[in-house]
Amino acid sequence: MPLDLQDLGRRAKAASVLLARVTTDQKNRALLAIADSLDARAESILAANRLDLENGRAAGLSAALLDRMSLEGGRLAAIAEDVRKVAALSDPVGAQFDARTLPNGLQASRRRTPIGVIGVIYEARPNVTVDVVALTLKSGNAVILRGGKEILGSNLAIVSAIRDGLNGLKQGGFEAVLLSDAIQVIDDPDRRYIDEMLRLHQYIDMIIPRGGAALHKLCRENSTIPVITGGIGVCHAYVDDTAKLDDALNIVFNGKTQRPSVCNTLDTLLVHDAVAAAFLPRVAERLGAANVLFKAEPKALALLSQTGARVEPAGPDDFDIEWMALILGVKVVSGLDEALDHIHRHSTGHSEVILTETPTHADRFVNEVDSSAVFVNASTRFNDGGQLGLGAEIAVSTQKLHARGPMALEELTTYKWVVIGSGHVRP
Amino acid sequence: MPLDLQDLGRRAKAASVLLARVTTDQKNRALLAIADSLDARAESILAANRLDLENGRAAGLSAALLDRMSLEGGRLAAIAEDVRKVAALSDPVGAQFDARTLPNGLQASRRRTPIGVIGVIYEARPNVTVDVVALTLKSGNAVILRGGKEILGSNLAIVSAIRDGLNGLKQGGFEAVLLSDAIQVIDDPDRRYIDEMLRLHQYIDMIIPRGGAALHKLCRENSTIPVITGGIGVCHAYVDDTAKLDDALNIVFNGKTQRPSVCNTLDTLLVHDAVAAAFLPRVAERLGAANVLFKAEPKALALLSQTGARVEPAGPDDFDIEWMALILGVKVVSGLDEALDHIHRHSTGHSEVILTETPTHADRFVNEVDSSAVFVNASTRFNDGGQLGLGAEIAVSTQKLHARGPMALEELTTYKWVVIGSGHVRP
Numbered sequence: 001m002p003l004d005l006q007d008l009g010r011r012a013k014a015a016s017v018l019l020a021r022v023t024t025d026q027k028n029r030a031l032l033a034i035a036d037s038l039d040a041r042a043e044s045i046l047a048a049n050r051l052d053l054e055n056g057r058a059a060g061l062s063a064a065l066l067d068r069m070s071l072e073g074g075r076l077a078a079i080a081e082d083v084r085k086v087a088a089l090s091d092p093v094g095a096q097f098d099a100r101t102l103p104n105g106l107q108a109s110r111r112r113t114p115i116g117v118i119g120v121i122y123e124a125r126p127n128v129t130v131d132v133v134a135l136t137l138k139s140g141n142a143v144i145l146r147g148g149k150e151i152l153g154s155n156l157a158i159v160s161a162i163r164d165g166l167n168g169l170k171q172g173g174f175e176a177v178l179l180s181d182a183i184q185v186i187d188d189p190d191r192r193y194i195d196e197m198l199r200l201h202q203y204i205d206m207i208i209p210r211g212g213a214a215l216h217k218l219c220r221e222n223s224t225i226p227v228i229t230g231g232i233g234v235c236h237a238y239v240d241d242t243a244k245l246d247d248a249l250n251i252v253f254n255g256k257t258q259r260p261s262v263c264n265t266l267d268t269l270l271v272h273d274a275v276a277a278a279f280l281p282r283v284a285e286r287l288g289a290a291n292v293l294f295k296a297e298p299k300a301l302a303l304l305s306q307t308g309a310r311v312e313p314a315g316p317d318d319f320d321i322e323w324m325a326l327i328l329g330v331k332v333v334s335g336l337d338e339a340l341d342h343i344h345r346h347s348t349g350h351s352e353v354i355l356t357e358t359p360t361h362a363d364r365f366v367n368e369v370d371s372s373a374v375f376v377n378a379s380t381r382f383n384d385g386g387q388l389g390l391g392a393e394i395a396v397s398t399q400k401l402h403a404r405g406p407m408a409l410e411e412l413t414t415y416k417w418v419v420i421g422s423g424h425v426r427p
Numbered sequence: 428m429p430l431d432l433q434d435l436g437r438r439a440k441a442a443s444v445l446l447a448r449v450t451t452d453q454k455n456r457a458l459l460a461i462a463d464s465l466d467a468r469a470e471s472i473l474a475a476n477r478l479d480l481e482n483g484r485a486a487g488l489s490a491a492l493l494d495r496m497s498l499e500g501g502r503l504a505a506i507a508e509d510v511r512k513v514a515a516l517s518d519p520v521g522a523q524f525d526a527r528t529l530p531n532g533l534q535a536s537r538r539r540t541p542i543g544v545i546g547v548i549y550e551a552r553p554n555v556t557v558d559v560v561a562l563t564l565k566s567g568n569a570v571i572l573r574g575g576k577e578i579l580g581s582n583l584a585i586v587s588a589i590r591d592g593l594n595g596l597k598q599g600g601f602e603a604v605l606l607s608d609a610i611q612v613i614d615d616p617d618r619r620y621i622d623e624m625l626r627l628h629q630y631i632d633m634i635i636p637r638g639g640a641a642l643h644k645l646c647r648e649n650s651t652i653p654v655i656t657g658g659i660g661v662c663h664a665y666v667d668d669t670a671k672l673d674d675a676l677n678i679v680f681n682g683k684t685q686r687p688s689v690c691n692t693l694d695t696l697l698v699h700d701a702v703a704a705a706f707l708p709r710v711a712e713r714l715g716a717a718n719v720l721f722k723a724e725p726k727a728l729a730l731l732s733q734t735g736a737r738v739e740p741a742g743p744d745d746f747d748i749e750w751m752a753l754i755l756g757v758k759v760v761s762g763l764d765e766a767l768d769h770i771h772r773h774s775t776g777h778s779e780v781i782l783t784e785t786p787t788h789a790d791r792f793v794n795e796v797d798s799s800a801v802f803v804n805a806s807t808r809f810n811d812g813g814q815l816g817l818g819a820e821i822a823v824s825t826q827k828l829h830a831r832g833p834m835a836l837e838e839l840t841t842y843k844w845v846v847i848g849s850g851h852v853r854p
Contacts, residue, residue: 017771021794100816106805108815113797115827201647205827220628224647226654226828247850254852344444366845367448370540378533378848387853388535388844389527400542400632400841401653402829414827417815418793421805423674425681426814 005196008144008184009203012117015182016142020114022179024091027138030166030179031087034137037165038080038130038158046071048157049126056124056150064261069124069151079130082392086134089391092410093140096418106424110415114140116205118412119197119225120394123211124148129155133162133183135394139412142182144204146197149189159185198223208395208407213322228407230372230397233263233350234322235380238339238365240356241274247377248355249282254379255353257290261324263396264351264383268319268329270339276303276332283330284309292326299332319346336361340368347371349398351380372398372405432623435571435611436630439544442609443569447541449606451518454565457593457606458514461564464592465507465557465585473498475584476553483551483577491688496551496578506557509819513561516818519837520567523845533851537842541567543632545839546624546652547821550638551575556582560589560610562821566839569609571631573624576616586612625650635822635834640749655834657799657824660690660777661749662807665766665792667783668701674804675782676709679755681806682780684717688751690823691778691810695746695756697766703730703759710757711736719753726759746773763788767795774798776825778807799825799832 022030038045049071056066071079092112099109118141122128129147136143147155163180186193198207201224208228209219219227237255239248255266271279280303284294288309295314296304304311319329319342333339343352353375354365362376373383385393385406393406403411449457465472476498483493498506519539526536545568549555556574563570574582590607613620625634628651635655636646646654664682666675682693698706707730711721715736722741723731731738746756746769760766770779780802781792789803800810812820812833820833830838 017795017797020797102814102816106809111793116797220651226826244850250850250852258853362847366538368444370444370447370543371843373844373846376845376847378846378851379853381853382533382535382846382848382851383844387529388846389529399653404841405844414831416798417800417810417832418803419800419805419809419815420789420803421809423671423677424805424809425677426685426806426808 003186003188003193005186005193005200008186009117009200011181012142012144012184013203015179016114016116019137019142019179019182020093020140022140024093027091027140028087030137030169031083031134033165033169034133034162035080035083035087035165037161037168038076038083041157041161041164042076045076045154045157045161048153049151052151052153061150065124065150069126069154071126071154075127079127083130083134086138086392089138089409091138092413097415104424105422107420109418111418112410112413112415115412115414117142117144117203119144119146119200119204119207121146121194121197121207121209121211121215121219122148124150126151126154126158128210129158130162131392132394133159135392135409135412137182139409141412142184144184144186144197146186146194152187152189155185156187159183194218195222198225201225210395226402228395228397228402229399230350230395231263232322232348232398233265234267234320234346234348235264235350236268236270236343236347236352237266237380238270238333238336238343238352238354239272239275239279240336240354240358240361241272242357242361243272243275243355244357244377245275245279245282248279249286251353251355251377251379252283253286253290255381256287256292256328257326258381260326263322264380265324266328266380267321267323268331268342268346270331270333270342271300272339273332273334276300280304280330280332281307284311287328290326292328294328294330296330297332300330303332304330322348336364340365343369350396351375351383353378353380372396430613430615430620432613432620432627435613436544436627438608439569439571439611440630442606443541443543446564446569446606446609447520447567449567451520454518454567455514457564457596458510458561460592460596461560461589462507462510462514462592464588464595465503465510468584468588468591469503472503472581472584472588475580476578479578479580488577492551492577496553496581498553498581502554506554510557510561513565513819516565516836518565519840524842531851532849534847536845538845539837539840539842542839542841544569544571544630546571546573546627546631546634548573548621548624548634548636548638548642548646549575551577553578553581553585555637556585558819559821560586562819562836562839564609566836568839569611571611571613571624573613573621579614579616582612583614586610621645622649625652628652637822653829655822655824655829656826657777657822658690659749659775659825660692661694661747661773661775662691662777663695663697663770663774663779664693664807665697665760665763665770665779665781666699666702666706667763667781667785667788668699669784669788670699670702670782671784671804672702672706672709675706676713678780678782678804678806679710680713680717682808683714683719683755684753685808687753690749691807692751693755693807694748694750695758695769695773697758697760697769698727700759700761703727707731707757707759708734711738714755717753719755721755721757723757724759727757730759731757749775763791767792770796777823778802778810780805780807799823
């Protein structure tokens with residue numbers, strides 16, 4: 001039977017109206033009930049997950065993908081624990097800001113409110129299902145989930161456990177049955193439902209795609225709903241002539257090798273000519289030992305090749321690729337201007353870092369690089385909601401509207417103006 | 428010769444990079460130079476405007492539209508004066524917020540920056556051309572203007588004066604010639620350039636449509652660039668049983684009659700049953716004298732008809748129409764719940780007001796009405812950037828993302844994360 005997305009959207013919207021009125025305490029109790037239910041139903045969730053993994057192996061999925069799909073080895077318990085952490089975060093809803101008394105006596109302020117219904121389209125990672133439910137619920141939003149088809153069984157088991165947890169709260173004083181309409185799953189993997197979802201602007205207020213460039217392009221070109229694009233990072237480090245080379249080496253190593261498959265990982269290293277001969281052989285040695293392949297421009301190629309590292313000449317498009325792998329583009333530049341010029345031409349606006357002890361260079365870099373996060377003497381790997389003190393993260397935005405960089409609870413809210421008068425009319 | 432929108436976009440983008448570095452003082456001097464140039468070139472602008480008006484009259488445009496097109500009668504001087512007011516507003520760019528020192532010693536904050544390039548599609552109102560240029564320049568953004576074809580001559584004369592003003596600053600120390608690339612005009616009225624503009628996501632960061640529902644729909648369905656939708660207001664007043672009826676009458680009168688053609692004007696009056704008999708005849712008398720036509724449900728119809736006011740039965744779709752005219756829908760409701768239910772079904776999320784002296788009802792209305800501005804005992808006509816103390820307004824957003832309600836300078840900015848370390852790597 002075909003899915004009725006109109007009905008699904010309508011129910012999510014209706015639930016979002018109720019959810020906006022639920023208190024912080026009620027939301028936190030719901031989150032704790034969800035966490036407990038995930039623990040209590042661990043066996044059935046893990047059984048569904050094992051079946052997804054078996055089918056994935058039979059379909060020839062890569063070991064890396066199968067690993068991301070897996071909930072084994074204590075991962076499910078850790079995910080439930082993360083839900084409890086979201087319960088402990090402060091609730092952004094209801095906060096007032098920009099309060100002002102106007103000359104005519106009107107009291108105006110902005111008040112933070114949930115956005116409404118959020119649609120999330122994501123890859124084969126069942127932990128995302130739980131993260132998204134926890135963050136949208138805590139911020140008072142309903143959610144429509146469309147996860148990767150490879151983990152559909154795991155997701156259905158997870159959402160069933162979540163709904164059980166919420167239904168158990170019925171005795172607790174609020175309408176958990178209606179609340180459970182706040183979490184909707186598109187449980188048919190047919191891609192036409194993604195297209196249909198992207199045009200449900202009557203019911204969905206925001207689309208968050210989590211995936212590769214193709215998914216973001218699909219959403220940007222077909223959605224009639226505002227889309228948060230992001231997650232694609234061609235990230236740069238520039239090592240200036242005054243950089244502390246020990247720190248620079250650590251930061252480049254950390255940025256490239258700690259988790260090569262994520263978006264805040266380094267793709268390109270730009271090195272000031274004056275320190276290239278001292279620095280690049282050390283880079284080749286340290287990162288080469290971690291099996292990094294270098295794609296280098298001629299000058300860098302010569303310096304890197306003195307070591308035993310794997311080095312190739314950079315091709316014409318190599319500085320525009322998000323490698324997602326142990327590959328690093330390397331270029332020697334004449335100084336800050338050439339570095340900034342390279343970044344302006346190749347950055348995707350995600351994360352860039354300057355290594356320098358020259359304050360005026362740090363200032364120029366921070367002012368002129370137009371990325372979601374700009375770093376001075378720190379790893380780009382810190383462009384992450386948890387690392388920047390937001391407590392969580394639903395996505396990293398590289399677009400300019402609404403939110404930029406890590407999106408956590410506050411970024412899942414909007415505001416309304418509240419204006420209190422005593423018979424005021426506009427003259 | 429067909430327009431090269433790619434080139435136009437590229438130049439705007441390049442100018443936006445320079446504009447982001449211009450100081451507040453430089454931007455203010457540019458604004459004052461623009462205002463002076465508008466004054467100095469008034470004759471040629473008014474001549475172009477007279478030609479637009481002549482052509483408009485020959486084409487049979489309505490008197491109301493011709494009036495909106497006109498710069499006569501001191502309007503141009505007033506518009507130039509408004510540019511000087513924007514120069515006096517504080518500059519949002521560069522402000523830091525959410526500064527934090529993380530447990531590992533990293534210094535992180537968000538810093539307000541221009542958005543980049545903003546595309547504005549608007550109707551036949553030459554004052555909008557100047558407003559948009561002033562607000563985008565002050566907030567450090569480049570702009571691509573596509574105004575109504577009826578005022579193309581006026582717009583070209585205005586932009587020519589603006590560019591003259593900026594070029595005169597060349598001696599003043601910053602690159603005014605490049606800066607003048609920051610203001611681009613689509614000077615061919617062919618609508619296919621709107622379609623092309625809506626897909627220039629490589630160069631344009633935000634689209635602001637100013638116009639009717641059809642324009643907003645066109646943008647939402649065809650743009651690959653984030654769009655600020657808004658400006659469509661089916662606005663409600665609810666008169667509760669404890670309302671001060673004198674105040675309520677003033678607020679309903681002000682909301683409906685002060686400027687019937689704008690978006691924050693009242694469309695629907697909901698009246699508590701207990702005060703309907705006392706209140707509605709007064710509404711009929713006061714608003715009827717201002718030539719308001721009432722579209723009423725049966726109960727309201729009976730009460731309104733006792734007077735000499737023009738009253739018609741409300742049709743099935745009448746409560747979903749933004750009238751933009753001296754027409755008011757009227758309905759008697761049993762109380763706050765029915766009023767909220769009506770508003771949830773018919774509001775476009777623009778502006779709603781409750782008239783009440785019952786604090787718990789005011790609180791429920793403020794909490795449960797999900798609109799860009801919610802008023803208690805004050806006219807919906809205050810949903811305006813100038814009236815709410817923002818100093819200006821480029822549009823009123825009724826969507827949930829980025830900005831809601833009046834958009835002024837701060838709403839034309841985004842932010843970047845700035846993270847300062849001393850060799851920090853992620854553990």
